[in-house]
Amino acid sequence: xxxxxxxxxxxIAELLRDVAAxxxxxxxxxxxxxxIAYERAADAIEHASSExxxxxxxxxxxxxxxxGEAIAEHLDELFKTxxxxxxxxxxxxxxxxxxxxxxxxxxxxxxxxxxVSEGSIPKEIKQELKEVEEKPTRHLLPYACERSFEVIDxxxxxxxxxRVDPLGSxxxxxxxIGDIDIAVxxxxxxxxxxxxxxxxxxxxxxxxxxxxxxxILPGDIQVDLMVQPSESYGSLLQHFTGSKxxxxxxxxxxxxxxxxxxxxxxxxxxxxxxxxxxxKTFKTEEELYKFLGLEYIEPELREDAGEIEVAxxxxxxxxxxxxxxxxxxHIHSSFDIETSHDLGISSMEEIINQGNxxxxxxxxxxxxxxxxxxxxEEEILDLLKRKREKVDQLNLELQKNSARPQRLSASDGGQVxxxxxxxxxxxxxRYNGVRKVFNSLEIDILPDGSCPIPxxxxxxxxxxxxxxxxxxxxxxxxxxxxxxSALSWSPxxxxxxxxxxxxxxxxxxxxxxxxxxxDFCIKNNKWIEINADPMRLDLPDFLVRxxxxxGVKLTLGTDSHNKEMMNNMIYGVSVxxxxxxxxKNVVNCLSLxxxxxxxxxxxxx
DNA sequence: GCCGTTTTCGGCCCGACTGTTTTCAGTCG
Numbered sequence: 001x002x003x004x005x006x007x008x009x010x011x012i013a014e015l016l017r018d019v020a021a022x023x024x025x026x027x028x029x030x031x032x033x034x035x036i037a038y039e040r041a042a043d044a045i046e047h048a049s050s051e052x053x054x055x056x057x058x059x060x061x062x063x064x065x066x067x068g069e070a071i072a073e074h075l076d077e078l079f080k081t082x083x084x085x086x087x088x089x090x091x092x093x094x095x096x097x098x099x100x101x102x103x104x105x106x107x108x109x110x111x112x113x114x115x116v117s118e119g120s121i122p123k124e125i126k127q128e129l130k131e132v133e134e135k136p137t138r139h140l141l142p143y144a145c146e147r148s149f150e151v152i153d154x155x156x157x158x159x160x161x162x163r164v165d166p167l168g169s170x171x172x173x174x175x176x177i178g179d180i181d182i183a184v185x186x187x188x189x190x191x192x193x194x195x196x197x198x199x200x201x202x203x204x205x206x207x208x209x210x211x212x213x214x215x216i217l218p219g220d221i222q223v224d225l226m227v228q229p230s231e232s233y234g235s236l237l238q239h240f241t242g243s244k245x246x247x248x249x250x251x252x253x254x255x256x257x258x259x260x261x262x263x264x265x266x267x268x269x270x271x272x273x274x275x276x277x278x279x280k281t282f283k284t285e286e287e288l289y290k291f292l293g294l295e296y297i298e299p300e301l302r303e304d305a306g307e308i309e310v311a312x313x314x315x316x317x318x319x320x321x322x323x324x325x326x327x328x329x330h331i332h333s334s335f336d337i338e339t340s341h342d343l344g345i346s347s348m349e350e351i352i353n354q355g356n357x358x359x360x361x362x363x364x365x366x367x368x369x370x371x372x373x374x375x376x377e378e379e380i381l382d383l384l385k386r387k388r389e390k391v392d393q394l395n396l397e398l399q400k401n402s403a404r405p406q407r408l409s410a411s412d413g414g415q416v417x418x419x420x421x422x423x424x425x426x427x428x429x430r431y432n433g434v435r436k437v438f439n440s441l442e443i444d445i446l447p448d449g450s451c452p453i454p455x456x457x458x459x460x461x462x463x464x465x466x467x468x469x470x471x472x473x474x475x476x477x478x479x480x481x482x483x484x485s486a487l488s489w490s491p492x493x494x495x496x497x498x499x500x501x502x503x504x505x506x507x508x509x510x511x512x513x514x515x516x517x518x519d520f521c522i523k524n525n526k527w528i529e530i531n532a533d534p535m536r537l538d539l540p541d542f543l544v545r546x547x548x549x550x551g552v553k554l555t556l557g558t559d560s561h562n563k564e565m566m567n568n569m570i571y572g573v574s575v576x577x578x579x580x581x582x583x584k585n586v587v588n589c590l591s592l593x594x595x596x597x598x599x600x601x602x603x604x605x
Numbered sequence: 606g607c608c609g610t611t612t613t614c615g616g617c618c619c620g621a622c623t624g625t626t627t628t629c630a631g632t633c634g
Contacts, residue, residue, distance in 0.1 A: 033617060037606035068607045106623090108632050168634095179634090209622050224634080226621095239619090244634060251618040256610075262619050312610095 013046035021109040040066040049542040144177035173574035234282035239263035245304035300577040327362035330557020339368035346563040354563040356433035364438040388460040391439040447471035449485030465497035476511035498531040518550040532572025544579020
């Protein structure tokens, strides 16, 4: 079978981009659309939700959009032999270093070829190449948010900036952010742009024009600015939010209606008669999408993943929101049960207080299991019993408190991020705050799929999370079996937590047979976690979408190790939204009563 | 080379900025 099993989607994408570059150097005019086709295929492969190698095994290469007959055949040769003769012929005249130079911003195929043809590559270019190949270029979502606020605050200092918004992948809530994109509505572009490039902390002005400018912040973060008058600000928001692929798809969709779409508005193409030759502008995105005959598409959905077709049919999901979340299913308290991994630092009481501030109805305490190496079974059971007693006692107190209605708060929503709407409705009779805490654990799945605590211990627990913390390099089949074993320990082994174990910018996720896992979850009443820790965001968004399509129930958990981390729920909600989740897909959206009913049904089976 | 609410041919997003080429090529998003 295959020689090169390990080639990744990213490597294949890079290869196809090099092929595109080669075609461009040969004859750009003649190859114009072939170049675009290879670049599109490269993008699609880089963002594909399964490893190409696996698709190839199943004969499904052409399931990837933009991969057609020809490219699929070349990839077949690649997987069979490790190389593609046609590609090698195309690229043989160009030295390898030339393709590496393409990674540097501002250097395209022509410039790269010129540089290598001139003999020796200048020192500063070599230095840039070294930097570009070494550093991770993407930033975690909260970090990018913070950095963007510095610039946004600066822009808001001048009265000419009527509106300032963070856009791009930040607005789409992607798990990692490349550049920070900011839009400004103004009647005085020049003043705004001149002010922008005077941002005190910037290290470099990359470019500065009439309508856009780019700067670099310390830490090599690029900030792109676009400005426009309020009349057409809706078009700018739409354009600059992206994604690039969403925009291309939207513009192609508009073209079919005889309309040409840009960041300034919509005009008729040669054949289109609908609006004449004048540019139609849009103050809001809602008007723009409506004009195109589409339902409003939330930023998190704008990834060219079929959202335009679904919007045309008025069938977009009503996405889950932060205010729908009634509890947190993954919190480590400081209650010491001598755990295998790190304990939390906030007490159960502090965590409940924080839960009250977040308007939750319930919480789950999910410390790691007691260490197997340091305790015998009897000691473990004793530790679990002590925690059960503590949680029972807390629940007694909570019951007493919730027996009397509490003050209804209209402003407590402010504890989270400013972008989040407050959730209290003062006309609804409800009790604020946590009414029940669940006694749970996050249990290690040992490499052989066995359980590190005696199964008798489950009697003390309401339900548990199971997760992988070691031996990340098992084969896909072994890993899948390992997980399914854990989910089979007990009906109470209910939630598969941080399922891929990925850590953004640090470690790739493990390989799992997702269709098999999803199928098992549906048949056996198991749920999968979206871990809201910004360095995990795991299940990743594209797998959330698959899970939702398959009908798997998901839970949100912050994996908090202190009470402040409970505020990270918003990031988990963003992942859920990017995965097209509605309330009905997320267990945490259930009221306490409904959740308890569901739990009872599930664990008594 | 890909693709289909123009469906097996004939299209393929749209505009900004830099540097230098005084009218455009290269690159980017």
